[in-house]
Amino acid sequence: MNAAHTGVFQDPALLSLYIFFAFFVGLVLYLHREGKREGYPLISDREGRVLATPIQGFPAVPDPKTYLLAHGHGTVSAPAQREERDMTGILKAYDAFPGASQIALGDPMQDGVGTASYALRADTPDLDWDHGAPKIVPLRAAPGWTIAEGDPEIRGRPLIGLDGKVAGTIVDLWVDKSDVLLRYVEAEVSGSGKRVIMPIGVVHWSGNGPVKCDTATCAQIAAAPTTAHPEQVTLREEDRISGYFGGGELYALPGDRESFV
Incomplete structure (x- = not known):
């Protein structure tokens, strides 16, 4: 060519x-x-x-697009005006320049800021694909689900806070039926009867000893956010509870939030 x-x-x-x-x-x-x-x-x-x-x-x-939600639970559009948290009186900028760090004005764990932050997710439970039912529930509401033979039984054991004080008693475990995992431990707070759930990753135990919370004191466990329904947890509540106890890694004790040097 x-x-x-x-x-x-x-x-x-x-x-x-x-x-x-x-x-x-x-x-x-x-x-x-x-x-x-x-x-x-x-x-x-x-x-x-x-x-x-x-x-x-x-x-x-x-341009906005409408998506169908699973199990016929309506629709959602994106982009759309989302519900945002009102942070007035909770945070203050360290300085006036754009992107400046935000300083917590109160209790970061209670206010849900910093490492304890959470988002306003849907205030409905996460559902399984099989039946469209809440997938994270306590064992008492999950027929056929039990602790595997040979695994430790911690129900009935005392719960000890980060300060070494007894915060309550472990009364149940919450299972994720879709992923076949234990997600939360449920404790009844001493003296009040209030029940709180904590991510299983923030507690530990040894042998037949008590269950110890690694990220919250006795008083902070008693003041922890809880669920509106005794046997369900919504996506928003999960975010709030996980943020609360996760944030305790930095905020539970006064000296934890500062550097060692």
Whole structure:
């Protein structure tokens, strides 16, 4: 073939390469745009500052799309105006520059800020795929589910707080029926009868000894957030409870939040 007449459209390999490049660039832009269905447009984090023009970047935020929820539980649109927590009087910027660290004005564990933060997720239980029923429930509400033979039975044991005081008694365990895992331990607080659930990862025990909470004192366990339903936990409650006890790793004791040096 004469070189003078050789071009892109006469070279199938080169044409295929250019088509692939164009497709790949379009795919990246499409995925980047779809990724802006949550969190955009950006808002200012400076107190009293409202942006004159919403920050969207390129490409812009996509048009709203409606999604069907599983088990016929309605629809959800994205992007959409989401319910946000009111942080007035809870946090204050360390300085006036954009992105400055936020300082907790009260008890971070109770206020749910810092490492104890939580989001306003749906206030409904997470459902299993088989029956559309709540998948995380206490063993007393899960017929056929038991502690495996040979595993320790901690129900009935005392619960000890981070300060070494007795906070209550372990009364049940909550199982995730979809993942076949124990998710929470449930304790009845001494003196009040209040029941709280704690992520199983923040407690430990040895042999036949008591169950010890690693991230909350006796008083903090008694003041922990709980569930509205005695045998169900919603997505929002899970986030709140996990944030509370997870945040105790840094906030439970006064000296824990500062550096060692």
